[in-house]
Amino acid sequence: MKIATWNVNSLAVRLPQVLDWLATHPVDALCLQELKLSDDKFPLKELKEAGYQSAVFGQKTYNGVAILSKTPARGIVKNIQGFSDEQSRVIAATLDTPAGELRVINGYFVNGQAPATEKFAYKMKWLDGLRDWLREELAAHPKLILLGDFNITVDDRDTYDPQGLRETIHHTTEERQHFQALIDLGLSDAFRMFEQPEKSYSWWDYREMAFRRNRGLRIDHILVSEALKPQVRSCVIDKLPRKNERPSDHVPVVLELVSL
């Protein structure tokens, strides 16, 4: 059973690429971020024809998240419970999969612009709210996955220039402490459960031929709960879609779970 995350940076532009990818990577569930469209513009029909149901929390122009799944999603929650948010950044659902009943929390985390800005402060508050809510979700759902675009590098291995980008956005101590607070709830970074290629990233800037020079960041993550850990077989980044024409700046990350 496979589940993936992909920040598509406009589903309107990327739908053909998503359909292509699903045709070659028929995952059980695909979590999308940065739809950049309202619910009424969501391509429900096209995805249904590809074999996927959609739980959608859209927003015009910015943000927007969705969970595509082969089996119906239940218990859908939009945004962080107990945290008031104008922006559509989280959708959670319970899925019945070959690997069992899974709680899936799909997030488009706040970017944060730069330390000491209002947007950075919002990022920190948002992360606090997520942690508090996640504690409850974990208590209710032992087998839980938190995945999406975290907009945080975990350590030096996740960035092409650890020295030059020290304490800049996505690299600050404060962001990493907030990431650690999520880990401390009892979650594991599935990608680091395995040996991985050096300089593995999930995002590359469109500018300066960043992809060709592999100047990227690993900011798209999949965290798994303690109860799910024994079922994790692999976690890989699929960088191939970054070579598409008109690619997203992010690529999919894929988690494989086995049944017990």
Next chain:
DNA sequence: ATGACGGTGTGGCACCGA
């Protein structure tokens, strides 16, 4: 380096992303 590229909504550009 106030830049670069790309998406959106707008309107002759600005804003945002990371």
